[in-house]
Amino acid sequence: MTKQRMNAETRAIVAKLGTFARRSLPNAHTMPKEVYTSQAFHDLERERVFGREWLCAGRAESLPKAGDYLTYRIGHQPIIVIRQKDGSLKAFSNVCRHRMMKLLEGEGSCRRIVCPYHAWTYDIDGTLVAAKHMERTNKFTMDEIRLPEVRCEIWHGWIYVTLNSRIASPAKKLAKLDKVIADYGAGDYVEVDRQDHVWKTNWKLLTENFMEGYHLPVTHRKTVGAYFPVNDTQFSERPADPSFTFQWFTKTEEAPVGTAHPKNTRLQGDMRRTSVLGSVYPCHMFVLAPDHLWYLSLQPLSAGEVQIRYGLAFAPEVMAEAKKLKARFKEAKAFLDATNEEDRGVVEGLYEGVQSPLAEPGPLSWLEKENLDFTRYLLRRMTK
Ligand code: FES
Ligand SMILES: [Fe+2]
Known part of the structure; x- marks a missing residue:
């Protein structure tokens, strides 16, 4: 991937981001507005964040079966993830x-x-196996033509892909998070619903929204917020x-979903009603509960539009x-759809807000510690 240089606009935004990232949590603020609104900053993120990470x-x-596939995109690169005859998963x-x-x-x-x-035809392992009317073309050797392979690995059942040939595997990069979630056995969970949507917001407003529990009792008072006592939030000690x-988050006893099934023998004590909210930078977020995950x-897609899966x-x-x-x-899907709709309302509202001339980044609460971590992550990525 060609390396973009910073222009004057992105240099100024990154410098401002640096000032914000160096503050301690009691002095921390929301990131500068331009981080969310500048198209030039976004273009640089495409290379320095999305072009380098596992997604x-x-x-x-x-x-489950050979030939089953899904499509995805890394920046401008469309990807196929497809099950092979030997049972492995490959991406092309x-x-x-x-x-x-x-x-x-x-x-x-x-x-x-x-x-x-024109119906060129590829095997599911990416090799070209048919191409009509190519017999008069010089040096056309079908066996030498194949779809470029993209790195693909599985981590606790999630498919990760990257265009970065040098990045360490998810198992290695996320080894510490492995220990946190190992007892849930997430690799054996079975996906029952997957949806793609486009929301009118900057992707980081959604990432930040996901990370903090501060908004749960307010934005989600009709759904998930009712069962999360935010004062009990536990951050990692490290x-x-x-x-x-x-x-x-440990849910209250009466939560209708999110507690262990009686036949679940993997989790003990309070962990039977505890969920892990994980954010793998830059853009994979999950709620892993004893009975389900989402x-x-x-x-x-641009500074102001994000495709969500x-x-x-x-x-x-x-x-x-x-x-x-x-x-x-039916119940879990209705709950999840309602929760996501509540989040869509706030993150689209935030995007309108950050574009307004009178808006200024305000101070963070202790419950928004992860937003500061994310500010620092973004600075590291944008300056390396
Ligand atoms: S573009 Fe011609 S066969 Fe694919
Ligand atoms: Fe939310």
């Missing part, structure tokens, strides 16, 4: 080697990948990690209760 494309168990550039047409859309299952333009942040993955998965013992599953799914 979450979905859940591995949603592609979703762009034809002929005239560079985008190959697959959405998700599905296929025996071969056929380009919709100093901020460069790759992720997390906090725990996650968000963000793909910015969100998914819901159930723990295996919940999946095993076939009779109750339909009702549980």
Whole structure:
């Protein structure tokens, strides 16, 4: 990937961000407005953040059979993630080697990948296996043509992809977070719903919104906020990690969802009603509860638009209760859709706010510690 230089505008924004990042939590503020609104800053983020990190494309168990695929995008690079005949998952550039047409859309299952333009045909391992009317073309050797492979790894069931050939694996980068979530057994959860939407906001307003519990009793008073005592928020004791942040929430006894199923033997004591809210920088966020998980993955389209993918998965013992599953799914999906709609309202409102001439970044609460961690993360990425 070609390296962009900072221009005068991005240099000034990064310098201002540096001032904010160096403050301690009692003196911290929301990030400068331009960080959210500048298209030039956004273009640089595309390279320095999204072009370098592991990004979450979905859940591995949603592609059980050879040929099952989903599509995703890393910046301007369309990606296919596809199950192989040997059971592994691979990711490829979703762009034809002929005239560079985008190959697959959405998700599905296929025996071969056929380009919709002139029908060049690829095996699911990315090799070109058919291309008509190419016999008069010099040096056309079909066996040498294949879709470029993109790094793809699974971490607790989540599919991670990256364009960075040098970055350490998610298992290594997120080893400390592994310990926090290991007992949940998230790799065995089964995705039951996945949706893509476009929201009119800057992606960071959504990331920050997800990280802090301060808004839960207010924005989400009709849904998730009712069962989270925010004063009990526990942050990690350790100093901020460069790759992720997390906090725990222990729900009240009467919470209708988010507590362990009686057959769950993995979690003990208070952990049976405790959820982990994890944010893997820059844009994979999840709520991992004893009975379900949901996650968000963000793909910015511009400074003011973000594509979000969100998914819901159930723990295996919940999946095993076939009779109750339909009702549980309906209830969990309604709950999640309502929660997301509440968040859409605030993050779109925030984007209007940060563009207004009279707006100024205000001071943070102790409950917004992770927002300061994120400010520091962004500074590190934008200056390296
Ligand atoms: S662009 Fe794909 S076959 Fe022509
Ligand atoms: Fe929220």
